[in-house]
Amino acid sequence: MASAVTQAGDRENEDVALVPFARSHLEGALKLSQEMSWPYLLKDWEFALQLGRGFVVTSAGAVVGTALWWPYGDTHASAGMIIVSKAVQGRGYGARLMDALLAAARPRIITLNSTVEGMALYQRRGFVPIGIIHQHHGIPRERYEAPDPCFVRAMAPSDIGAIVGLDHEATGWTRREMLNRLIEVGDGYVLLRDGIPRGYAISRLFGRGHVIGPVVAESPTDARALIEAALALLGSVFVRVDTSATSQLGEWLEGIGLQQVSDATTMVLGAQMPSTGPARTFALANQSFG
Numbered sequence: 001m002a003s004a005v006t007q008a009g010d011r012e013n014e015d016v017a018l019v020p021f022a023r024s025h026l027e028g029a030l031k032l033s034q035e036m037s038w039p040y041l042l043k044d045w046e047f048a049l050q051l052g053r054g055f056v057v058t059s060a061g062a063v064v065g066t067a068l069w070w071p072y073g074d075t076h077a078s079a080g081m082i083i084v085s086k087a088v089q090g091r092g093y094g095a096r097l098m099d100a101l102l103a104a105a106r107p108r109i110i111t112l113n114s115t116v117e118g119m120a121l122y123q124r125r126g127f128v129p130i131g132i133i134h135q136h137h138g139i140p141r142e143r144y145e146a147p148d149p150c151f152v153r154a155m156a157p158s159d160i161g162a163i164v165g166l167d168h169e170a171t172g173w174t175r176r177e178m179l180n181r182l183i184e185v186g187d188g189y190v191l192l193r194d195g196i197p198r199g200y201a202i203s204r205l206f207g208r209g210h211v212i213g214p215v216v217a218e219s220p221t222d223a224r225a226l227i228e229a230a231l232a233l234l235g236s237v238f239v240r241v242d243t244s245a246t247s248q249l250g251e252w253l254e255g256i257g258l259q260q261v262s263d264a265t266t267m268v269l270g271a272q273m274p275s276t277g278p279a280r281t282f283a284l285a286n287q288s289f290g
Contacts, residue, residue, distance in 0.1 A: 018096050021054040021068060028063025029056070032083045039207030040081075047185070048081060048288065051178055055100045057084070057093045064088045067097035069105045070289060072173040076273070077105045079112040080288025094121050102269070109270035113287040119265060127267040132245040133287060134260045137208075139238055141257040146232040152225050155188030155200065162197040163190070170216045170281045171290070172273030182214075182285060189229045191222050199279065201226035206286060209238025213283035220248040223282035231256075242284040249282060 021029075026045050033040040054068035065084040071077045079101060084094045098121060102110070113133050114122055146152075155163070160183070164176045179202075182188075186204030190197040199217035203210055212230045217223040227241065227249075241258055243249045250260060264287055275281075284290055 015060045016093075017058050018055055018100055019058065021049060021056050021066065023049065025056045025058075025063050025066075028058075029066045029081070029083075032063060032066060032085055033081075035085060036083055038083075041207065044206060045081075047181075051181060051289075053104070054081070055097055055104075057097060059088065065093045065097050067101045068288065069101050069110070070175075070178065071105070071108065072175040072178070075108055076173045077108040077110050078288065078290040079105070079110055080286075082112075082118065094118075098122070098125060107270075109268065109273065111266065111268050111290055113264040113284075113290075114267050115264060119267070122267050122269075125269065127269045129265045129267050130272055131266040133242050133264045133266055133284065134245055134250055135240065135242050135262045135264070135287070136250070136253040136258040136260050137238065137240040138258045139236055140231055140234075143235060144228045144232040147225055147229050150192065152189055152191050152229045155183060155190050155202075159188075159190050159197055159200070163188075163200045166197065166200055166216050166279045167214065169276050169279040172275065173290075178285075178289065179214075187230065187233060189226050191217060191226055199223070199226055201230055201283070202285070203230035203234065207240065209240065210234055211240045211242070211286060213242060214281060214285045215241075215243075215283035216279050216281055218278045218280070220252075220282070223247070223249060224252060227283070242287055243282060247282045 029045050030042050048068055052068045052070040056063050057065035066081055068081045069077050069079040163179055167179060168174055182202045186202045189201045191199035199222045201212060201215040203212045212227055215223050215226050217226060241253055
């Protein structure tokens with residue numbers, strides 16, 4: 001009997017593989033996120049894979065685990081879309097995915113946003129919590145008027161250098177490629193002071209509707225103005241904003257109809273780079289990209 005059990009275990013192990021994430025795995029990845037009730041669509045997975053890289057665990061050819069990461073130059077990266085099917089949890093697949101991801105991404109400083117269930121996996125690998133992200137979503141209760149274009153205007157191609165600079169000021173990251181792609185697929189806004197961009201926001205299709213983020217600004221008031229510019233164009237549609245618990249936007253978002261529905265813990269592996277300010281991040285592109 002012991003021999004039969006051992007042989008069955010060996011066959012199972014032979015059927016399990018850890019391989020680089022390829023386009024052929026996208027449909028399987030989508031099924032995993034649907035199993036977790038995450039709002040990703042196939043195009044969201046495609047977009048994430050175009051910008052990043054990662055690994056999947058397959059069992060008998062089916063995708064049962066995913067992990068992606070996005071390099072921001074040679075010094076920083078974000079990680080996310082880390083999922084293991086409920087049917088195979090507890091078998092060490094999450095550990096295998098994370099170890100492969102870290103081997104590929106290090107020595108970069110890596111940031112991720114963790115669910116409660118994932119925290120122990122990340123803490124065992126040296127990640128430490130540095131903040132809380134609140135997810136707000138819903139349909140705004142009222143229509144917004146576009147701000148004065150002398151204050152907030154549509155982003156122009158000539159703004160990209162300033163946008164990359166503001167983003168680096170707020171995050172310490174250099175992610176020109178990602179920002180370029182977010183702007184290509186979304187609507188961008190810049191906030192001006194003395195004619196100079198001092199904040200930006202990007203709104204794009206994502207999940208159940210639209211996500212507004214990143215939002216980078218020098219104050220909660222400026223961040224609100226950028227979000228209102230995006231809302232003015234969107235109208236009465238489903239909107240999501242992922243914001244820090246310390247952003248001072250939560251009460252306002254609740255008041256306009258975007259209820260807080262969940263939270264995540266921001267964690268970092270490596271020495272966190274402090275914001276050089278005064279610009280700082282008020283909303284994320286999503287919880288994977290940061």
